[in-house]
Amino acid sequence: MTCKAIVDALLDSDATAVAGYGARFAGVAYPGETLTVNVWKDGRRLVASVVAPTRDNAVVLSGVELVPA
Secondary structure, three states: OOHHHHHHHHHHOOOOHHHEEEEEEEOOOOOOOEEEEEEEEEEEEEEEEEEHHHHOOOOEEEEEEEEEE
16 A cells, blocks of 8 residues: 555556565554555655554554665
8 A cells, every 4th residue: 555655656656667665564554544654765765654643643654665666
């Protein structure tokens, strides 16, 4: 879900533009919960975190890293 959101927003929905992806679960995401993906660029990599804004921005995923091809 996070990889798709990043690819759709920043790589023109082109999944072939992804060379690598990784993430760590840091918390719980509940069914139907709205999540926010925060992305920033670090050199060539795209780094992100996923938070639950309705729970004071509790971190759901951390260490998200996407490497464009």
